[in-house]
Amino acid sequence: MKRPLLTALVLVAAGVAAAQTAQTVSPVTLNLTMSLVRNVTVGGKVTEQLTPNPGNVLPGAVLSQVVTARNTTTKSIVNLPIMLPVPKNTVYLAPEQGLDTTRAEYSIDGGKTFAAAPLKKTVTVTENGKTVQREVEVKPSEYTTVRWTVRELPANQTLKLGYRVQVK
Template sequence: MKRNVMLFTLLLGSALAQSPSPISLNLVMSLVKNVTVGGKVTEQVVASPKSVFPGDVISQTVTVRNNTGKAIQNVPVKLPVPKSTSYLAAERGLNVVRAEYSIDGGQTFAAAPLKKTVTVVENGKSVRKEVEVKPNEYTAVRWVIGELAAGQSLKLGYRVQVK
């Protein structure tokens, strides 16, 4: 997983450096651990961990900054869910921007709950049914920021679990 996290970070940074943009993105991946302090369980966040293991929870947050001198509208921000992880939930306490999810690698997005059609056998016959997609099947997350004022920053994110 460490190699995947580092590779993703390098690719994102490289892509951003090559194309001038009115916005900048800063991705931070942090390990989230539950620790007991004085008999009370609390979260400890370790930024840019050196290693992660199956079962570990990672917070992926991206800070979006408007680098222009004017407000910009309908700013799309898309993050893939790393292949060696499963999506858990939106990061708590961050800005509220409606999230949309993808189950096809970011080709299409929709608001939760997502639906998909599956074929099942009922009473000996094949039947097509629409079922709700579980969050651990999400492969990408997209936010569309309605408006971002000049110089304003916004933090968005979600948590994943290492497979």
């Protein structure tokens, strides 16, 4: 049974990108592209095929979510924050390969706080009948938001940032 790609999933991410453009960095336009990632065999070799804006996806499908930032001014923009939420009904997998190498920071609380990977959190556990607190590494599947801070985006230039998610 096919499950349609939640239109809200795309609209939420696009809306956040658009809202961020309007509120935070008006001289920058952000364009979000979501593509279905499939492995196909061509000439005996397995290669990736990206299908932009897929109409339907199944649970387990991998999606590439890429935001293109464009400086529309005639001056460089420095320390440009770009945030992209991990869409509902998906889990974060990994950064998209082959894109800009701007360092990403991650949030597990919906974008309230950010840190570089690997993230840590404190959990309370019971060991030998005693309650103790332990610091554990957060799994990437728990990430809720990704933020990049672009050191400099030159005038009239673009860059692409992104990551992959898997549909629940």
